[in-house]
Amino acid sequence: MHSIRKERAVKGLPAAIAILLICSSFLIQGASTHIPPSFSQRGAIYYVATYGNDSNPGTAAQPWRTIQHAANVMVAGDTVFVRGGIYHEQVFTTRSGNVADGYITFSAYPGESVILDGTGVASGNTGFFLSHSYIKLTGMEICNWSDTGMWISNAGHIEISDCEVHHVFYGIGAADGTHDFTLNCVEIHHFDLYGFDASPSGGAPCYNGTFNECVAHTGNDPAQNVDGFALGHGTQHDFVFNRCEVYDVYDGFDISARNTTLSRCSAHDCWSGGYKIWQDNITIVNSLGYHNGITNVEVDWDGEPGTVTLQNCNFVDAQVYNIWYENATGDSLHMYNCILAGGDNIGLAFEEMDVSNYCGDYNIFHNDNEYRVIAVAYTDEFSMDDVANGGWANYSGQDLHSLVSYHPESELFTNLSLWDLHLIGGSMAIDAGTQVNAPSIDYDGIPRPQGNGYDIGAYEYAMGPPLMVHVDDDFNASTPGW
Template sequence: MKVFKVKKHILFISVLVIAGIIICCNQGAASDDRQSANGKVYYISKSGKDSNTGTFKKPWKTIQHAADKLTAGDTLYIRKGIYKERVVPKNSGESGKFIVYSSYKGEKVTIDGKNVNLPPTGEYGDLFGLFEISGKSYIKVNRLRVVNALTNAGSNGILLSDSDNIIISNNYVGNTQSSGIGVWNCQNMTLTGNEINKACKGGQQESISVAGTDTFEIKNNKVHHTNTKADKEGICVKDGSSNGKVYNNLIYKVPAAGIYVDAWDKHTYGIEVFGNVVHGISNSDGIQAASEMGGLLEDIKFYNNISYNNKYRGITITRNGDEGGSHPMKNISIINNTFYNNGDDWGGGAAMDNTEAEDVVIRNNICSQNRSFEISVSSDVPVQNTAVENNLLYSYKSDLEDGEVTGIDFVEGDPLFINPAKGNFHLKDTSPAIDKGSSVDAPEYDFDGNTRPQNGKYDIGAFEK
């Protein structure tokens, strides 16, 4: 009898546990259905109706219908499918209460602009976005595919203008006439984890364009296969932008510069470019800094970048624009980068040819096996304007025509990369770059995030051994 009672108790407890699990699951679904941390949760589905209530069981049908209704703190989950529509959010979020647009857990959502008209709106009459945020705050766009923004030359995949505190994360943007992602006159912007493919088919702007924007991060993005006929750049920071960071991005198979920092005609300053990999640029340099139309480019730092196998140079401090115009620059540093195998018929590692640039530093870089020169400073650049120090040069050619220089305290020899053919530029234990760098303004961390220095002395190049 005692054994029988124990079995009855176990059976009764098991029933209670199962019932509890079912109740909890139902409560979880209901909670997920209607409430986020700071607002409500809504749903979109291809099988929904805009006359529905927007719940999980009664979802809306169009994203724009939701975009007209969402308020601060609300989250919109979009179910799998292809949505042929343009999206323009009506409302802003608030500090701590972002409005979130996201695909539903693990589902593939595509906003497809094929045959969708992108009319001109607002101040930027020649730029339009398939997903466009204008004059708004505290919005996050996450895990969407935005493709085929093809209506006209100014069609962007995602366009942000006159907005602040916007996060664009983990999206795929492809096949656009203009930028994959364009950011104009904004503040506090984050572009992270996005993939941009086949942008700039119409020749306007760049794959990622950031102009007139203060305080921003462009990080962990992958940019590739920009349209070759358009001859446009990968990531471009320009035209009065300030206080920004461009880091941990991968740029490849782009026709023009992989990363381009250009003042255009406005004071552009406080930009850090670090930890990026640029390779396979088909018709330009890996990285460029310029002032095309007379704006002052100031306080720009390039460090821990890897630029290799590009058409011309690994990095260039240049002018571009009108030869007869002004191209001012000040305080430009190129420190602890790795430049390898740049130059097809002609080209090199690092080059400085802007005669108006002041206080340029080229220090602690590895320049190895580049085509025409390792480091070049044009003969018409005033000597006092550029410091070249503590670089490792492999295959120095004494190319006076291209202004090749060694600088001071340089190291000459094979840097002994682990496997450069596979893009592995870590140093072997016997590399001559180890412990030969300068501590002056050296980055606190290397490309991998390891602390500098190791063992008390600084290495040359993007990696600390």
């Protein structure tokens, strides 16, 4: 993928603005009747326009009329640029690209708006159907489909970038062994049952999926169990979410795929839970969960032993449980450098009468109900004073260096009422964390540490002018903190 770098001031920059700046870099090119100068290709270049004709040769001067005609013609290495306009048609791939010749690419012409609209389409109920491999789809808006905006089946090496999917029953679905796929700067909203879902759907499991700067929000029906991002049941594995956001759905990230990392993500204002975790080897790092209806984090038992790691996260204000942990035999919860604050009922809830499978330290605890900061099987309960005085550490053997905040508005956050969870100057979280397994950058991309030690929570406090960092669309999931 062509590398596009941007420099940005990260301290205090809202996530939505950062996403807009990064994603818009793909489209700010300027329209032309020629191949965009930044574009490199191996095969033929074709064009589609609303004023074209499928009997034309598909050139810039004589474009085709339908995207489907381009799909029928293109072979490995070919690209079609779709000129701006509304296209009332269903599109399905007909052949694959390959390593030697390159991807088959469907791209909106840079700077122009391409809408694949299902209104009035009688021959299909899914906007874009991908059942072949080595396919790229860039810069398209897909809307008003009675079933799925985009369906990916039994395909590999798929790249979807700068697309918007909305007002559909299902957003984007991947199934039947789909693997090695990437979504970059994709926004999915106003859907009935899910924004994105990967599941076997009766076939092989999906695996090796990466999501960069993606957003899922606004379920259509609050009475439905609507997921923002869902990785369905089975033996699916190896997914990465980088700087993704979800809100205004039932469950934000519903993760039932092993070996999954969520880095610098945000789940907020969900009707039920922000993060629902089912599988083994799930890591949530440098992430935010706040103002969710029931839980910020829910760790469920899937019948097999597993480990969930929470590292340098902020979990703030859940109505029932800040973190709910089923803690069945064999499951483990590891939590370090995290802030738990503002829970209306219970802060950290252990469902079973056992804490031997919990490992944690260098955390900060607060709870609006000061007497239920931690609850074990709803029987052994620990108040803020109990935690501060070492009662919880003596009981569990954990959190020996953890702290208690009695006033998070003045001791922790810049502006809790506005959900600005950056650390305030003089915060007890500054330099109070452990460097063990700490990420190398924070939620904003600021390098850690900034002071004499690592800060607790998703944000590293940085004095002075905003730090400029590089943001690269060639994301590296192996880099700590990504």
